[in-house]
Amino acid sequence: QQQVKQSPQSLIVQKGGISIINCAYENTAFDYFPWYQQFPGKGPALLIAIRPDVSEKKEGRFTISFNKSAKQFSLHIMDSQPGDSATYFCAATRASGGSNYKLTFGKGTLLTVNP
């Protein structure tokens, strides 16, 4: 059972365009939704995260939009740059209630930003 579904698998965007990656989750107990960015040969690194008490969080060119009723969240990269080319993973976990904070990851999206 895949608890976090991510789409698309791959995405090609022109420099300056908007990149959008979507994720959907099933477990209504999830209350923390991070996005990780991974460059080739490196481990994933936390990019931005959101909790369900807000519908949007913005950090620079990166924005998470969250729809609790639809159980969906998405990453928007504005003014995409070639340096943003990487694999992006969404994830989810139940961060409250004394859980052991196990992240469930989506399958990843390979983003290519053409110059």
Add this chain to the structure above:
Amino acid sequence: DAGITQSPRHKVTETGTPVTLRCHQTENHRYMYWYRQDPGHGLRLIHYSYGVKDTDKGEVSDGYSVSRSKTEDFLLTLESATSSQTSVYFCAISEGGPRREKLFFGSGTQLSVL
């Protein structure tokens, strides 16, 4: 990579041989995790530890065991490696407390089982 060292970085082994991967942290973080990354599967949790000698299974734990005798070291052992365990293995750590959800990942170990 947040004071995380994985060793070895690359390993080629034969089917049926035992393999141990090591994760060493200098952050004194309570939580440590082992993930595997495979094309089309993303990152999947193998085992995790929430303290010295406290470990638990993740979603793909069959064929793997772990040990944590010191806060700084988390070992992943493949008792008898199989070709299906060819993968990139990532160790991650988490501080716990107010920043418990934030995971820091190591640079990974590329394991090939022939």
